[in-house]
Amino acid sequence: MSEVESYYVALFDSTSAALLAEKFLKKEGILFKIIPVPHHISSDCGVCIRFFSVEKEKVKNTLRDKVDVQEIRPL
């Protein structure tokens, strides 16, 4: 993974929601990484899911109606 790629992050209200989202994304074969919520975003001190910008729609569709996503935003 190159650092020049642009990323999005999915933020969740709870750690368990992030873990649940992880399962669905894994099943879809989407490349992602669990990271601490970046300092400049942080609404709490939790973890979030980072993925490549090109995967945005796929992530949205995968999680729709399955996981409570607080926000999906550029990193």
Add this chain to the structure above:
Amino acid sequence: MPLRILHNDKRIDEMKEEVDARGLACPQPVIMAKRTIEERGNCVVIVDDEAARENVCRMAESLGCDVRVEEKNGAAYIHISRDNVDKVWEEKEPSAGPTVVVFPYDKMGRGDDELGMLLMRAFLHTLGEVSPRSDVMIFFNAGVKLVTEESEVLDDLHSLEKQGMGILVCGTCLDYFGLKDNLKVGVVSNMYDIAETMLSAGRVIRI
């Protein structure tokens, strides 16, 4: 060396860097305050949240700074002075030597394995981004599962290794778990290396 500065010296306060962290959520005020202390030295951090105030004070005190809080206009003005820090630091400084992080387990903490794995992933991601850097990592017992095929943190460990991190992996443990052929990052090591590395370390951090 600057002279010891008294807390009630107004002229000095005016020279201090101001960090306005009002309205910012955890851990932003702490991060901003820490960065300013490290880069600029003395500063005034303004917060309007009780938790932020406590966390900033605790962080500054842990760095050995003198801390004074002033209530003003519904906010807390935290005056942080590191004039006495160098002295304190010298007293606290451990013997010189590398910082060694040891991983005796493949999760971070005990209690819930799923949470422990999540924390471990977040921790290893963060290790590559924060300073100070550690110098050596040692993986033993179930910790070796972090450096072998099925591990979910190989990308982070590879990039840490590229940045110069030494990664020692317990050969006995790889053998015990049947993972000898699955090592993906780091070098196979033995108890002599592991013991020597720990004993010559400036500090050892156990995860």
